[in-house]
Amino acid sequence: MHKPGRPTQRNILILMEWHDHRIRQGIGEYARGHDWHLTVDERALVPRGWAGDGVLTVFHRRKDIARFIRQLKIPVVDMGLYRPDIPLPRVAGDHASIGRLAAEHFAERGFRHTAWFSTELTPIQTLRFNGFAQGCRDLRLETPLNWIWSEACGNAPDSWPRMRRWIERLLRKAPKPIAVFAHNDYDASNVEDVCRVAGIAVPEEVAILGVDDNELICLNQPVPLSSIAHDLARVGHDAAALIDRLIDGAPPPVAPVLIPPAGVVLRQSTDLSAVSIPAVRTAMRFIKENLANSFGIEEVAAVAGVSRSTLDRLFIQHLNRSVHEEVQRVRLSSVKRHLLHTGLSVSEIARRTGFCHAQYLNNLFRRHESLTPRTYRKRYAAGYL
Numbered sequence: 001m002h003k004p005g006r007p008t009q010r011n012i013l014i015l016m017e018w019h020d021h022r023i024r025q026g027i028g029e030y031a032r033g034h035d036w037h038l039t040v041d042e043r044a045l046v047p048r049g050w051a052g053d054g055v056l057t058v059f060h061r062r063k064d065i066a067r068f069i070r071q072l073k074i075p076v077v078d079m080g081l082y083r084p085d086i087p088l089p090r091v092a093g094d095h096a097s098i099g100r101l102a103a104e105h106f107a108e109r110g111f112r113h114t115a116w117f118s119t120e121l122t123p124i125q126t127l128r129f130n131g132f133a134q135g136c137r138d139l140r141l142e143t144p145l146n147w148i149w150s151e152a153c154g155n156a157p158d159s160w161p162r163m164r165r166w167i168e169r170l171l172r173k174a175p176k177p178i179a180v181f182a183h184n185d186y187d188a189s190n191v192e193d194v195c196r197v198a199g200i201a202v203p204e205e206v207a208i209l210g211v212d213d214n215e216l217i218c219l220n221q222p223v224p225l226s227s228i229a230h231d232l233a234r235v236g237h238d239a240a241a242l243i244d245r246l247i248d249g250a251p252p253p254v255a256p257v258l259i260p261p262a263g264v265v266l267r268q269s270t271d272l273s274a275v276s277i278p279a280v281r282t283a284m285r286f287i288k289e290n291l292a293n294s295f296g297i298e299e300v301a302a303v304a305g306v307s308r309s310t311l312d313r314l315f316i317q318h319l320n321r322s323v324h325e326e327v328q329r330v331r332l333s334s335v336k337r338h339l340l341h342t343g344l345s346v347s348e349i350a351r352r353t354g355f356c357h358a359q360y361l362n363n364l365f366r367r368h369e370s371l372t373p374r375t376y377r378k379r380y381a382a383g384y385l
Contacts, residue, residue, distance in 0.1 A: 010247065011052035012240075013039045015068070016079075017059045023079060026236025027056060034244060054243040056236075059083065060122070075246035077239045081123055081256060089246065091239035093230050094258035094380070095124055099131025100138075101228055102181040102209055104333060105264045107139040110275035110284070110319060111179040111207065115145035117167070117191055118183035125183050128211070132181055139329075140320040144181070145174060167194045176205045179270065185210035185217040188225050192269065196222055203272040213265045224267035231262045260340050260380050279304040280314050283323065287330050292352050297323050332368060335361065339377040346373045 014027060019042070031038055039052060046068045054075040059065040060082035069076055069086065078088040081095070106114055116132055118125045129146065136144050147170055149163050171178075171194065182188035188210030195202050202208060202223045210218065210227040218225040238257060246252060273281050283304040300323055301308040308323075315323050331353045338349040347358040355361040365373050 009035050009037055010054070010244075011037045011039060012243065013047065013050060013052050013055045015041075015044060015046070015055055015057045015059070015065060017044055017062045017065060019044075020058075020232055022232035023058070023236035023239075026233035026238075027240045028236075029233070030237050030240035030244075034240075036240075054247050056239055056243060075243050077243045077246070079235055079239045081127065084123060089242060089252040090256035091235055091242055092256055092258060093232070093235060094260050095127035096131030096134075097258070097380075098211055098228050098230065098261045099128040099133070099181070100135035101261055101264065102128075102132050102211075103135025103139055103141065105209060105226075105228075105270065106136075106179040106181070106207070107141060107319075108284075108330070108333075109179070109207070109270060110273045110280070111141070111177065112318075112320065113142050113145075113175045113178040115147055115170075115174060115178055115180045116182075117147045117180055117187055118149070119163070119187055119190075120150040121148050128183060145170070145178075164190075164194050164197075167191060168198045171195065171198065171200055171206060174206075177203075177207065178205075179207040179209065182208065182210050185212050185214040185225060185227055188227070188269075189217050189221055192221050192223060192225065203269050207270040207272060209264070209270050218265070218267060221269075223269050226267045226270040227265050229262040229265050231259050235259050258380070262341065263337065275318050277314055277318055279306045279311060280318055283311060283315070284326070287327055291331060291334055291354050294354055294356060297327075300327075328364065328368075331355065332365065335365065335373065336376070339373055340380060349373070 012031070014024065016023070039047065039050065041047065046064050052074070055069070055072060056077055056079060057065065057069060058078065058080040059069070060080065066083065066086065076088055078090045079092060081090065081092045114136055116129050133144055136142070149166065152166055153162065167190065180191055182191055188208050191208050192202055195206055200206055208225060210225050211230055213227040213229040218227050238259060242257065273284065275281050275284070283300050286300055286303045298308055301311040304311055312322050315321060315326060319326065321329070334353045335349055338344055338352065346361065350358040350361040362372055365376070369376060371379070
């Protein structure tokens, strides 16, 4: 496990402005296999006189941590994107991809109207919203409404009751049904609680999606919250692997290493098709359940009980895309999940997602993503590491 000439044990400081056990789990997994000593303080105090080999950090507003990091002469890896003004090697979640995944999830469930909600606007929220807005454009959904409390309240004192009244006004004015993408599970739970008090049905009128899959929050709501699983354990693991290489003298990456999300954990808050037309719902369900099989649009229409031309018209009317486009979208979405989260070959992925030939999958994927499947996997699944 040890390279010749390197110390038998490395002392790594974990200095995180806020606690996240999943990031620490990822760091710990790597540390156990590489005989590290970890210096950790639950209060995130800057250690006076500490001498070690490297620092793994997350910080945003803590000026003392920023000062400490700036004066260090040893490798530092930041596991967040909150302070782009401080040049550091970084391993972090791919927040734009998290936003795009939210748009895909809403599109899959037939929503046309969407909104973004966050209590503030940091670089992280900006990346997620921009990814979400771009995903909505790519999928031809309506432009998402942009609800940011810190901008709405302006210079007035922040107030929990004021924010709740503001959210309720927005929800009542919004077109229904609408799907709300919240910055994280805390924000999502706020939206749900406002709906509960206001008598707005979740998910029938307002579907809600959070981020982080915090089970304490998601499972303890009257309507359990769907959430995007942010792969934070991998962020910690890959950050640890990077700092190990930096200590050995490897050059830092030229750009942040971005870790894709692990997927959507579906719960009741979005577990509803927004499409009220039975033929469309039946067709969408058939497409998903028969993804590995070869089928034509005529067969989908027959299962839905309408003609092909009628089904196409209904899809364009209610989803803003044809049946053929929906089949391709669902297949390619499944291909991406396999590329990111399995080691299956492209040929096997093609077989499992209903493509008759790997070459056809390769050509279609490249046309949509401007990358081959192998390049996509290398870039995003391997995190550039």
